Amino acid sequence: MENIKKLAFGTDHAAIEIRDTVKKYLQNMGYEVKDFGFCGQVGCDYPDFAIQVAEVVANKKADKGILICGTGIGMSVAANKVKGIIAAVCWNEDTARLASQHNCANILCLGSRTSTLSEICHRIKIFLNTPFEERHQRRIDKIKKIESCQ
Numbered sequence: 001m002e003n004i005k006k007l008a009f010g011t012d013h014a015a016i017e018i019r020d021t022v023k024k025y026l027q028n029m030g031y032e033v034k035d036f037g038f039c040g041q042v043g044c045d046y047p048d049f050a051i052q053v054a055e056v057v058a059n060k061k062a063d064k065g066i067l068i069c070g071t072g073i074g075m076s077v078a079a080n081k082v083k084g085i086i087a088a089v090c091w092n093e094d095t096a097r098l099a100s101q102h103n104c105a106n107i108l109c110l111g112s113r114t115s116t117l118s119e120i121c122h123r124i125k126i127f128l129n130t131p132f133e134e135r136h137q138r139r140i141d142k143i144k145k146i147e148s149c150q
Contacts, residue, residue, distance in 0.1 A: 003063075004031070004063040004064055004128055005030075005031065005032055005063060006031070006032045006033075006034065006061070006062045006063050007026055007031045007032070007033050007034070007062055007063065007064055007065065007066060007128075008034050008036060008052075008053040008056040008057055008061075008062035008064075008065040008066075009022075009023060009026065009033050009034065009035050009036065009037060009053070009065070009066050009067075010035075010036040010037050010038075010049035010050060010052060010053040010065070010066075010067050010068075010075070011037040011038055011049065011067070011068045011069070011112075012038050012044050012045075012046040012049055012068075012069045012070075012074075012075075013038055013042065013043050013044050014046075014068075014069050014070035014111075014112050014113060015037070015038075015068040015069060015070075015112040016038065017112070018068070018112055018117050018120065019037045019038075019068070021117060022066070022068065022117070022120060022121065022124070023035060023037070025121050025124070026066070026124070029125070029128075031128075034056060034061075034062055036049050036052040036053050036056075037049065046069045046074045046075050046078065047074070047078040049067070049075070050067055050069075050074070050075040050076075050078035050079040050087075051078055051079070051081070051082065053065040053066075053067055053079065053107065054078070054079040054080075054081075054082035054085045054087065054107060055082055057084075057085060057106050057107055058082050058083060058084040058085055063106075064106050064107065064108070064127075064128065065079070065087075065106065065107035065108070066107070066108050066110070066124060067079060067087070067107060067108070067109045067110070068109070068110045068111070068112050068120065069109075069111065069112070070111055070112060070113040070114075071089070071111035071113060071114050072089040072090070072091075072109035072110045072111040072114070073089055073109070073111070075087070075109045076088065076089045076107075076109040079107050079109065083147050084106075084147070085106060085107055086103055086104055086105045086106055086107070086140075086143065087105065087106075087107035087108075087109050088103055088105040088107070088108060088109060089109045089110075089111070090108060090109070090110060090123050090127065091111075091114070091115075092123070093122065093123065093126055096108065096123040096124075096126040096127045096130075097126050097127070097130045099127060100126075100127050100128075100130035100131065100132060101130050101131070101132060101133050101136075102133065102136045102139075103136070103140070104132045104136065104137075104140045105127070108123070108124060108127045110123060110124075
């Protein structure tokens with residue numbers, strides 16, 4: 001298991017009802033959580049929170065990130081614009097495990113409108129507890145090479 005201690009956490013208005021519970025869940029698992037989440041009740045722009053979390057992870061001020069919006073897609077698209085980020089939308093247990101194991105994802109993106117709170121917490125646990133398998137490193141290196149050409 002990786003030695004993950006610090007997490008960057010962000011949500012938009014779609015996750016307002018679950019954000020405090022998820023944050024407490026992460027803290028109860030022993031993580032230090034830097035919260036960039038939305039606290040109001042009106043609409044907001046998910047890229048603002050995704051970029052903040054992605055920059056903290058990319059700059060190694062957090063070990064990994066967790067982002068939650070309506071589907072996870074918007075957060076993933078925005079976070080992946082930051083160099084050094086591999087943000088994965090995970091729809092089930094297998095994708096959460098494989099995002100870490102095969103893709104070396106450093107940000108997990110989830111959907112509050114597409115998953116239950118229990119499913120979200122379970123996917124987070126799987127993502128954080130699954131180590132990257134080094135046999136996939138050459139593929140990750142190819143992704144990093146693409147970034148360096150831009």
